[in-house]
Amino acid sequence: MKHITLFVAMLPTLALIVPANAAPASVRTPTADLHIGKLRDAALNDTVAYDIVEGLTTEIGQRLAATDAEARARVWAVIKLKSLGFSNVHIEPFAMPVWVRGAETAEIVSPFPQKLVLAALGNSGATPAEGITAQIVAFDGLAALQAANPAKVRGKIVYVTHHMAATQDGSGYGFFGDVRRKSPAIAAQMGAAAIVIRSIGTDTSRAPHTGATNFGTNPAIPAAALSVVDAEQLDRILKRGKPVIMKLILTPQLSPNGQSGNVVAEVPGRDPAAGVVLIGGHLDSWDLGTGAIDDGAGVAISTAAAKYILDSGVKPRRTIRIVWFGAEEPGLFGGLAYRDKHKDEPHALASESDFGADRIWKFDTKLPIGAEAVRNRLTEALAPLGIEPGNTDARGDSDVGPLVALGVSGVDMNQDGTRYFDLHHTPEDTLDKIDPVQLRQNVSAWTAMLAITANAPENLIKTPGLN
């Protein structure tokens, strides 16, 4: 609410001052707007993005980080990006550990024998092949687990539930998502035999939501997410008041020696001193679905938009660098590798698409002083697509976040997340969940954003000390 109040208070100032003061006349002319409007509207008929996400999800399918499938996806990406006409297409490899799923079954042994559906969390430890059998000790939320007496947890299977609900901006994933990110380490520290959580999701289905957890310095105990439906079943069983005994088999494997990589392509610009506009999505996916909304859509949207700039016949001022990041899911490995390798190059802007394929409804910016007019031009160009201006504290989604944190300018194109966490990290993240009409709205908005930011006459390179 603080951000909204602030922003509304700023609106008149921006409207009165910025167009006259900061925006060079050359890009405020009807001709310039017309050019951007035409590019934007042409992109509403896009087929490039759907073609990419259809191809990637069909011909590769799941692309778990640092596995053979992700390596095949990189080869596929290089061929695709070259065929689209981009320059400087190459892979930037990096080393990382590999975690792969094994067997995973859960059953209530008593009082009501039955199987439950779950999926191991990324970085989960393993049970013996024959599994473990222990009593369930249940907690409603992370705080309840944190407050537990470790003596009551030791040797048990911890179960943590929560009450995540759908939100348009996806903010529930921050708060409720900590049940997945943090509970396993806490349970491990208390000596739990294993942990199962209610999936971090907003659906009502048997599809469990995987996702990375972080054990820190604690031992990696077996950790898994029950589907929302199975968690509710366990809730009902627990409510009967009898001790609940669960048998759990989870046999994932972790190897220290894996390789992933970022796939890079460019639309060359005219002015190297103006800095690179970095865009993209992540190429890897979890292994349960085919990674359509997470994040086949993101690489597809950002790449299709760059293709419209490439094909416009006018070389942009700035080089647009498209990166299909590797290994985002297990812990932002691709984003951190990119930052470490490229942080000393001048970057004008960084923006990533990694929140599905539903319509963009809001954009946030983080721009240097003197570049306020860029935000105004974005506002003007995106409003016809139903997109409103948001805050001026853009963080850069996932892989580009580390660069934006170093001071690089950012634009966040916020997608509607209302149904994103119905599907996120589940077997249901598949091509059919993408609405082609909303996908095209994304491409259109990204095309306008790129046309504006890649050509802005303003300086977009922040001085690190000033951020």
Place this chain on the structure above:
Amino acid sequence: MKHITLFVAMLPTLALIVPANAAPASVRTPTADLHIGKLRDAALNDTVAYDIVEGLTTEIGQRLAATDAEARARVWAVIKLKSLGFSNVHIEPFAMPVWVRGAETAEIVSPFPQKLVLAALGNSGATPAEGITAQIVAFDGLAALQAANPAKVRGKIVYVTHHMAATQDGSGYGFFGDVRRKSPAIAAQMGAAAIVIRSIGTDTSRAPHTGATNFGTNPAIPAAALSVVDAEQLDRILKRGKPVIMKLILTPQLSPNGQSGNVVAEVPGRDPAAGVVLIGGHLDSWDLGTGAIDDGAGVAISTAAAKYILDSGVKPRRTIRIVWFGAEEPGLFGGLAYRDKHKDEPHALASESDFGADRIWKFDTKLPIGAEAVRNRLTEALAPLGIEPGNTDARGDSDVGPLVALGVSGVDMNQDGTRYFDLHHTPEDTLDKIDPVQLRQNVSAWTAMLAITANAPENLIKTPGLN
């Protein structure tokens, strides 16, 4: 369309003639209607049905025919039916074979390596433990498979797709369902190594739809249903035009020596000569979900309605016999066992609830000459619930079908099936899919139907020779 035309043509006749001619004055009085209306409306606040389906799906879960789980369900049922106050609660056991699911995995070996999700069909044969690997040969529909040259099928994995769409009356299950019922036997006869079909379902999810198939005298080859999403993925892969090789592991087991049983309970009537009103649902379920809509809801609805008659303080003219049939799913074993054991007793009517828990929108009747007024009274009592009169050729749902086929009168209370085949026979058939408001509408309608048919002064026992 023929039935609709006929019925509309009949309406004026019924309206003019039946009330005056056929309906005894005693049940056409406002008092009688008022009594039924009060029972019906009170049942709109029902909690009995939800309590039954919640308990059965939570405390037992899946109840595959002739397994230990189904035996536990019978014990649960006896306790529940006795606690509700019914009389003559007992189990009528019968012998049958037992089919149980084993491992089931499918993967595309080439050209695009990836796993697909499927579930074995009931009565499926088994692959060796290490699986089989063969080329896919694809057919669009049963007729295409029937027309195939056996030489092109021999040794291959047959894939049959189809185009089932949602319908309110569920009629698509008849036509498109034959892909599941009949294709495996045809493929086996042609020498196929195995068969996979597109699930007989109307959803877009990764949840495969199991269900029985019938090999007749052909060898039981491995037979499974891909989820709709996985079938569409296979369609896209096939469309690329390269040979598609699949590895399939299916290890179900069939044993000839199993036992199931029907659980019977009664509301005793005043007039044994008037015949029994037989109602119920089936207690068994497929093993993937917890059998909430198929058919926990059916036993719950019919039983709750009988409970309202029991508790009304007025002993009905006819005995109401509630049967929770065993082993419907693998082939109507419970219904046939009931028919064989009870067919010589006088039955006034048979009706089963086995189509989920969404609202009843139409009722069909099959009544003896002289009992037309019963249909009129049903029309009057059910219209306030949004239920219209349907045809006069009721067939009796599932387990009571064999009795109705022998000439017993029937009333079919048709539920809205628009979303039934999104969930039918999948892991998603779980408690949360039941809408409590629609469930109560079912109980209310069944209560009115029972109050009318169990008390009708008309003869409802058909003379077999006349049917």
